[in-house]
Amino acid sequence: MFNSFFRAAIPAAILMAAAACGQSDLSQLEDDSASEVAPVAGTVSAEQKIKIVGSSTVAPFSRTIAERFGATTSFGTPIVESTGTGGGFKAFCAGVGPGEPSIVNASRPIQDAERNLCVAAGVSSITEIPLGYDGIVVANAKEGPLFDITKRELFLALAKDIPDGQGGFKPNPYMMWNEVNPSLPAKPILVLGPPPTSGTRDAFVELGMELGALEIPELAALKESDAEAFKTRSHTVRTDDKWVDFGENDSAIVQSLVKSPDAIGVLGFSFLEQNGDRVKGGLLGGVEPTFENITSGQYGLARVMYFYVKDQNIPLVPGLAEFVVESVSDGAAGEDGYMIEKGLIPLHEAELGKAQEAAATLKAAATATP
Incomplete structure (x- = not known):
């Protein structure tokens, strides 16, 4: 129910999907508080704490929200574990109860198979709440070459198999970027990216490689004749060490890019923002990955970030409803919220209002529970 405004603001292809983890700098809380509730002394057992899993993006x-929430309310600081979107849904859907994750972060929408997994384990009521926008960037070290690449070129460089020009396919022969297009750097193809369990990986192949494949006549024809075969061809990344699965850790990708200036990395925009002194983002079809270009829809690798709440845990986990309300409050996720400094691209006003309504509904349900 949150997607209508987003479709109007950013091309519908963005909604086909959705990286990588990083450790937020939590050493200092800012002066403005995340809640109207004053700190209250007390201890909360691990079993009572809000457990959050999922997307490392x-x-x-x-x-950030958890630290503020724990410091400014009587509730314990939520436990946040970065497992990747796919792994997060698997853990989230394991069952109901205070010992199970109450929230799963996701850099793409939940899939039907994941909903079915939840239902099979008794997790029958879930609320989807959008948190903000994010872009997927192709980044490299500050001293590395400038990349200005198209989606078609991303597919040709990274697909396992490409058209052979005779009606079939052949193993990807490209070893250098300038073999794909002479205007690209004369450097070996080496991409450090998220693994298949990552929502960032899902978004990259759907928003980047799949749409790039559609610009190639043979693959556009394949989609018309056999949509499943086309999806397999356009989503399968090469396995000859030109793409390296780097785990659920964008911060590790950033560190490796600094050490390997010829490599490029696929990571979330927020990690680019936080590491702008060390890495730079490549252009996508001449468009720079910036806050403004992502919100306007000009940058073609953008997505919505979500979190999903296990409604049945609302009366079982102290502070869960309050944490959800704080997560989408104006002070946290609004245009002037404290998460903007962490790289969050805020929802448009109408979308944020809907997210806040959903959070308020959960809190009202918690209040009404005997």
Whole structure:
């Protein structure tokens, strides 16, 4: 129910999907508080704490909110674990109860198979709440070459198999970027990216490689004749060490890019923002990955970040409803919220209002529970 305004603001292809983890700098809380509730002394057992799993792209934002929430309310600081979107849904859907995750962060929408997994384990009521926008960037070290690449070129460089020009496919022969397009750097293809369990990986192949494949006549024809075969061809990344699965850790990708200036990395925009002194973002079809270009829809690798709440845990986990309300409050996720400094691109006003309504509904339900 949150997607209508977003479709109007950013092309619908963005909604086909949705990286990587990072440790947020939590050493200092800012002066403005995240809640009207004053700190109250007391201890909360681990069993009573809010447990959050999922996307490593969303995790730094959750950690920031969790630290503030724990410091400014009587509730314990939520536990945030970065597992990747796919792994997060698997843990989230394991069951109901205070010992189970109450929230899963996601850098793409939940899939039907994941909903079915939840239902099979008794997790029958879930609320989807958008948190903000994010862009997927192709980044490299500050001293590395400038990349200005198209989606078509991303597919040709990174797909396992490409058209052979005779009606079939062949193993990807490209070893250098300038073999894909002479205007690209004369450097070996080496991409450090998220693994298949990552929502960032899902978004990259759907928003980047799949749409790039559609610009190639043979693959556009394949989609018309066999949509499943096309999806397999356009989503399968090469396995000859040109793409390296780097785990659920964008911060580790950033560190490796600094050490390997010829490599490029696929990571979330927020990590680019936080490490702008060390890495730079490449252009996508001439468009720079900036806050303004992502919100306007000009940058073609953008997505919504979500978190999903296990409604049945609301009466079982102290502070869960209050944490959800804080997560989408104006002070946290609004245009002047404290998460903007962490790289969050805020929802448009109408979308944020809907998210706040959903959070308020959960809190009202918690209040009404005997």
